[in-house]
Amino acid sequence: MRLVELTGGIASGKSTVSSMFKHNHIPVVDADIIARDALKKNSGGYKKVVAAFGPDILQDDGQVDRLKLGRIVFSDASKRQLLNRLLAPYISSGIFLEIFKLWIKGHKVIVLDIPLLFEAKMDKWTKPIVVVWVDPETQLRRLVERDNSTEEDARNRINAQMSLDLKKSQADIVIDNTGSRQDLQERFSEVLSQVKRPLTWTEFWLSRDGALSALLGVIIGVLAGKKLFW
Numbered sequence: 001m002r003l004v005e006l007t008g009g010i011a012s013g014k015s016t017v018s019s020m021f022k023h024n025h026i027p028v029v030d031a032d033i034i035a036r037d038a039l040k041k042n043s044g045g046y047k048k049v050v051a052a053f054g055p056d057i058l059q060d061d062g063q064v065d066r067l068k069l070g071r072i073v074f075s076d077a078s079k080r081q082l083l084n085r086l087l088a089p090y091i092s093s094g095i096f097l098e099i100f101k102l103w104i105k106g107h108k109v110i111v112l113d114i115p116l117l118f119e120a121k122m123d124k125w126t127k128p129i130v131v132v133w134v135d136p137e138t139q140l141r142r143l144v145e146r147d148n149s150t151e152e153d154a155r156n157r158i159n160a161q162m163s164l165d166l167k168k169s170q171a172d173i174v175i176d177n178t179g180s181r182q183d184l185q186e187r188f189s190e191v192l193s194q195v196k197r198p199l200t201w202t203e204f205w206l207s208r209d210g211a212l213s214a215l216l217g218v219i220i221g222v223l224a225g226k227k228l229f230w
């Protein structure tokens with residue numbers, strides 16, 4: 001099994017690239033969706049976060065007001081660390097469960113869309129690491145336009161993450177998404193062929209079919225050994 005990491009900065013274009021993978025029938029595990037589930041009303045993460053941040057972060061319907069919580073954590077590093085610490089176990093177990101479900105189905109290449117891969121030190125488990133990079137001005141402009149947010153809120157969110165240049169320096173593959181969508185599509189086609197190249201032996205043994213072949217090999221070996229000795 002090949003675990004391809006797709007990461008980058010906020011609004012650098014990860015979701016846009018992950019849609020391209022899905023269009024090419026490669027499954028994507030989206031950590032943002034798992035993190036959203038971890039904050040849904042009455043979930044374990046929700047209870048811990050409400051206990052720590054107080055009922056002021058709730059909407060009238062009892063759900064977490066994400067905009068409000070975002071304003072709090074993206075302008076205060078210690079509160080952000082607290083939120084990360086409370087949700088981390090739910091997010092990592094959610095990611096693991098999704099990978100396991102896809103493994104059971106026999107998928108050999110799985111893309112993990114994890115924005116905070118490096119910050120969470122999860123980068124040792126995936127290969128290759130694909131970083132979607134944009135220049136800082138484009139990132140700020142796209143973030144403000146997409147979220148209809150103030151420039152100050154957008155800057156706070158960008159500054160809450162490790163610098164995109166540092167992430168780029170640790171990538172196996174860089175997708176520069178500063179240009180047009182057409183440029184991105186062309187670069188994506190090159191990346192797709194790298195991601196879909198044949199599995200290495202190690203990747204094969206880690207896939208469901210590889211594990212079943214190994215198990216079958218062991219069973220045959222044991223049976224053959226018994227026949228020889230009895």
Ligand SMILES: CC(C)(COP(=O)(O)OP(=O)(O)OC[C@H]1O[C@@H](n2cnc3c(N)ncnc32)[C@H](O)[C@@H]1O)[C@@H](O)C(=O)NCCC(=O)NCCS
Binds near residue numbers: 010011069070114
């Ligand atoms: C603070 C929250 C409620 C704000 O929700 P909101 O709907 O406004 O944003 P959303 O969840 O869509 O995140 C958008 C982007 O913000 C960035 N981001 C999210 N959480 C963080 C964080 N703790 N630190 C730095 N950047 C973050 C990511 O690039 C993400 O793609 C939410 O982001 C959250 O619960 N964050 C903590 C969980 C987490 O770490 N999520 C990232 C999964 S790896």
Ligand SMILES: Nc1ncnc2c1ncn2[C@@H]1O[C@H](COP(=O)(O)OP(=O)(O)OP(=O)(O)O)[C@@H](O)[C@H]1O
Binds near residue numbers: 011013
């Ligand atoms: N090459 C491009 N040209 C113009 N707009 C783009 C391009 N790529 C992405 N966008 C737009 O930029 C915005 C950010 O992209 P996207 O949502 O894919 O980023 P992201 O990295 O997934 O963000 P987040 O970290 O918040 O999840 C979106 O509105 C998207 O439509």
